[in-house]
Amino acid sequence: MRRASDDSSCHPPGDRGAARAALALAVASALLLTLVAVEWRPLVSLDGAVARTTHRWAVAERGLTRTARILTDWVFDPLTMRLVCATAAGLLVWRRRAWWTALWLAVAGALGTAVQQSLKAAVGRRRPVWPDPVDSAHYAAFPSGHAMTATVVCGLLLWLCHHLGVGRTWWRAALTVAVVCVLGSGLTRVWLGVHWPSDVLGGWLLGALAVALAVLGYGRGLGRGGLRRVPHR
Template identity: 40%
Template sequence: MTAVREMTRRPFGQFAGRSVAGLLAVAGAGVGFGVLLMLVRFHWGPLYHADREAAAWFNGLVAPHHALVTVLRAITDLGGRPVLIWLVTIAVVGLLIRRQARLAVYLIITGVGGLILDPSLKALVGRLRPVVDVPITHAPGNSFPSGHALGSFVAYGALLLVFLPAMAPRWRKPAIAVVGVLVFLIGLTRIALGVHFVSDVLGGWLLGAAWLGVSAYAFRLWRRERGRPVPPISEGLEPEAGEEITPAPDEERVLEHPRSSVAELLVGWVLVFGVLYAFGMYVSYHAKGTFFDTLDTEVPRWFAARRTDPLTELSWWWSKFGDTHAILLVSLVFCPLVLAVWKRWRPVLFVVLAMFGELSLFLVTARVVERPRPPVANLDGHLPTSSYPSGHIAATICLWAAIALIVFPRTDRWWRWLFVALAVIMPVGVAVSRMYRGMHHPTDFMGAILLGALWIGLLHWVVRPNADLRDGNRPAIESEQVHQLGDELARAGREE
């Protein structure tokens, strides 16, 4: 009996010891933030002068160097709400797909708490942003605490705690160091860009540490109350979920012969470029009096003669489906979902190579051919690239064709045909809108089709994104598996 009591007391004592140390750290961060809040709120003189001297020094150091400003803006964007919300949302969806509802709820609560704390405390303090001699960038709202510092600490810290078990033990400390450096750099950029004082960033870090500590401590208490072991925080929140949240636990290698695959892709890229260059030079400078010349002359004029305000507005919106931001957004949503559902890196590599190959082929071909825009009013004004081939159309073809090629053989559900339809409708819609707006000739559209068909065909042959499917074309998600998934989810709900 004594031995049993000792066995139960020992883990509880270890948990209590770790919890006391953690609570002291969290309490220290909270007290530090409270003291700093009061000093800022009551305009303590030494802090007031130190903040303004630091803001002026950073402004004099950074403002003259435009390249440095560009780098700082790129780093600071990693702590902005769009990036953080995307990261947390994708992680939550992936966790739900992997049936890790507890971790998903933890991320939601922790993230929402950070979103609530930032604007409410800024409104409470009402501190104005720094005024510097050479404004570099602009940020709306009040200054204390820094939302970027708070949000990055909470979001990246919570993601780290959730996904630490998916990493090999030797990579955990480097991962913690990388996240720490990233959060530090994001805070530093807010000071260097002149949109926050030093005390704003310190306040964001302290508040972020306090809130992240409280949420993690509450999660660990929840585990203990349900009789589950509470491991050291360095092992993550739920070490037993490590295999389930690992991106591709059963994939030994992404490509069977990586060296030969790289060589094949490089040779193929050159050949595709050669075809694009030959066709582009022909239709741009050597097709006078041919069918292509008539097509490139009459079609832009036909569209220009039928422009109306509603159609112009519609064409603007549809054209946006093919711009860089929309293509990047769809890719950044689709690729993590592929990892969550099918646990394979190869389809992700297929999409990534499709987009990088398309971009490089487009930029090089456009630079070499240098074709002028159609001789009609260009509704989008001057663009830095030439007319041939259409980058909007080529990117749309490559993205949606790659998605359809991945999704269609991996499920037997009716909605797989939606992706086939999107692979046709999206490029056609973007092509019509670009020609309507006077930005491209019909042969620019043909060049985009050549680029997409040849590059995607080459990638599909080399990468083989669906090589993991059993029996060749057998769907990876079948009706029986879907029913089993539903039964497991129901059983997990009853256990909770």
């Protein structure tokens, strides 16, 4: 793989796919946000039915619930994901002198967190309450911070892997880890009874939207001083 730096004069092509994805994700996210904010009854009923079922399972399956708590607290935790993002940014600077790309990665991750916290405060949705809880969480419920943070970090890093043209073996490994982290980050929160299913769906949609917008920003602005794209072999 040819070494590239932030001084590359090669301009990445515009990503029409990212623009279309961003539009679709924006519409879906806005629709779900509206339904949650107005407490649309069919959505509330579905959330309640799924949450009650998974909570019964969580109470009955203590071993699986302990595993879910370990995963959500140490593997899928937003702090863990942010540390992974920071490590990747550091490697971009150390190995490739890709200062602007590292900054883009850090800023995109930080903005995702800011949007997540702002929406939580604005919507103010209450978390599920159980007489026999298996876990606890604080602050507002929508969107799920675990689901959104994992989606943003894994999505950005996957895009960087694709952009850099990593080998097939590394790409498949990265894709597998990303899918496990994104799905696991949301499913464990529902299983543990600290989020409604639509909180997790909102985190996934908003996280994917943040990634699509970040990719557009890279291609149309920051990417001019970023890493050179390397075709897959």
